[in-house]
Amino acid sequence: MMNQTEPQPAVTFTLNGETRTFATRPDEKLLDLLRRNGYRGTKFGCGQGTCGACTVIMDGRAIYACLLYSMQAEGRDIRTIEGAGTLDKPSEFQQELIDGGAVQCGYCIPGMVMSATALMEAESTYPDDLVKEYMDGNLCRCTGYEKIWDALRRVLDRREAAAKKG
Numbered sequence: 001m002m003n004q005t006e007p008q009p010a011v012t013f014t015l016n017g018e019t020r021t022f023a024t025r026p027d028e029k030l031l032d033l034l035r036r037n038g039y040r041g042t043k044f045g046c047g048q049g050t051c052g053a054c055t056v057i058m059d060g061r062a063i064y065a066c067l068l069y070s071m072q073a074e075g076r077d078i079r080t081i082e083g084a085g086t087l088d089k090p091s092e093f094q095q096e097l098i099d100g101g102a103v104q105c106g107y108c109i110p111g112m113v114m115s116a117t118a119l120m121e122a123e124s125t126y127p128d129d130l131v132k133e134y135m136d137g138n139l140c141r142c143t144g145y146e147k148i149w150d151a152l153r154r155v156l157d158r159r160e161a162a163a164k165k166g
């Protein structure tokens with residue numbers, strides 16, 4: 001238990017484009033810090049790095065926030081689903097998920113969106129094998145993979161076609 005007189009540790013990182021400082025504990029995971037501070041779009045699934053529900057982007061790479069200690073986020077650039085789109089202005093992939101009826105309980109969707117965002121930002125072509133590599137760590141317990149895949153494929157196909165046109 002923490003001594004009342006000990007200073008409480010704090011961590012500072014960029015969160016969805018803003019520099020933020022949060023009180024934390026040495027044993028707190030980034031996922032818990034985010035959710036405790038109202039960023040509840042990032043979900044707790046397994047807590048063990050196997051389901052992808054907690055996926056956020058750190059310095060351009062999709063990571064599991066349930067595995068990262070909050071202090072390890074010091075100085076990093078973190079993005080969560082709250083920065084990806086809003087109800088009024090969903091991202092292109094979010095809109096395709098809606099239009100394609102790809103969301104069942106929705107629990108896996110924030111993680112799926114963050115992994116797809118990392119893919120779209122890091123790569124310029126999207127062969128199926130590469131897309132699978134990026135999306136492999138995101139499980140859907142409603143098993144809605146086909147519609148989620150189709151929604152993502154529509155977005156990626158459009159991006160590839162636009163890039164070809166220049």
Ligand code: FES
Nearest residue numbers: 045046047052066
């Ligand atoms: S909650 Fe992090 S991978 Fe499942």
Ligand code: FES
Nearest residue numbers: 106108140141142
């Ligand atoms: S839509 Fe329910 S877990 Fe994927």
